[in-house]
Amino acid sequence: AQSVAQPEDQVNVAEGNPLTVKCTYSVSGNPYLFWYVQYPNRGLQFLLKYITGDNLVKGSYGFEAEFNKSQTSFHLKKPSALVSDSALYFCAVRDMSSGNTPLVFGKGTRLSVIA
């Protein structure tokens, strides 16, 4: 079975400071990993994904994430946070070694960037 853990319900950061939103995963095979962001009363917006290749993945709006196989982590990062980054962030995983398995989401982390 596959699972995702986002250990922090809330992350607070000052505008201009670097931010990290944590994600760890568990799959039996090879993972496809995704980050999505959700603004209030909106759908999920795709930020970035890891499939294969470079462990550092760059995505939309200046976000990046680092795939760490030994720590089974895929933390989301941004060098300088903006107030407009305040939103709900979801990490998700698919086990690509097990056929057409569904995407499994973490519980979400609310990011609050304070001016």
Add this chain to the structure above:
Amino acid sequence: DTEVTQTPKHLVMGMTNKKSLKCEQHMGHRAMYWYKQKAKKPPELMFVYSYEKLSINESVPSRFSPECPNSSLLNLHLHALQPEDSALYLCASSRGGSTQYFGPGTRLTVL
């Protein structure tokens, strides 16, 4: 273009009503999904269509009935819903098992 559209944006219905949610994409994606999302929770998968055939039904009550008329459209027919069915209903599409692109959702309130 990575746009998935959903109509209506908001829907209020009584427990005896019949209504439908609609989803459309023109990205050539052959997999389409319905999710239910409660406030401050992750989306919960309801149904998956692959090449216009229902491939996954996550034990959803029969008062929710999906339909995929063609490769671009996905409907969710609602009948005799309960107040606890009030939620944001999200549609998504993907090319195979890759990135899922989500629509803006329909906010459903059942009175």
